[in-house]
Amino acid sequence: MDINTKHRLVVLVGSVREGRFGPVVGSWIAGQAREHGAFDVEVVDLADVGLPLALPDAYPSVAGASYPRPAAMAPLTAALEAADAFIMVTPEYNHSYPASLKAAIDWHYTQWAAKPVAFVSYGGAVGGRHAVLHLENVMTELHAVTIRDGLAFPLNRVPWEDGRPLDPEIPGYAKKLLEQLSWWTSALRSAREAAPYPG
Template structure:
């Protein structure tokens, strides 16, 4: 008997005009799409009309995002690094869900100049720990100033593909383990 594929939500964390996060997310989703153990869905924050402030009641868009998070078994957060952290659009979206993140693995695909987005990942690990999510150890980092003029050429290299497969392996392992644990013993926060 084969297990059903895990639902992996690849979340595009930047909403900036001219961003490269959507291209990096599509590349990462392509890396995952050849796997039979995963079902991949892209969740683009730019496609949600979130309110500028946090309202007393969730809007339909907030509820739709939380439902996407709830349906997922694992997450790959694609984030840029802005001023040594992650974008406000991503923090706002993360805060629109709570229980939906519990006891699920989160991996990071980051990008930025020189640090390849690692400062943003460091900040996100703290946030997701507070949400009772499990950050996996390895990730994918893309340095936008590595001397390669073309993003597609940079992503076509062997190192990014290997890093993506390591991350996907970890997300699958943790995703299966935590899904079984949630089924056997509902999570208590």
């Protein structure tokens, strides 16, 4: 695929905790996406973003408008705006996802609409699937399209070494996720270019 036709993919690393495993998982799935060939990949690590957790009390006065964002958030907003698709990398904290990821989502609105979102999760006995179930509901509310096949890494059962999972079947699962993401990205990008999304 020609570089000019590649889809712009943002891999969003959601945890900001000290000692987190997210950057390892994010780097690996970003590498898989680059090898896939359909995507121009940017990794956005929320630990590098000036991200207030609290939003203003008042809702924006115009339907669909966003809150006034702090200047430090501008690179994140620009990356989300330019993206055609997203992969959210999330741990599971107390059967849900991190406050940092919720804040990044809530500070934005139109940037998610009519774009596909895939999930790569990790942690606990079910590999972060509880977190993904919550994220699917949130992203649907924001008019994003969630991808059915994700990746979940129960870290007590899936060993990693040198920045990659050792299970030889996992790259095949990643390819399936990326194929679905690429299909939806093409379809939704064409639709957005043909007519504004009526959200």
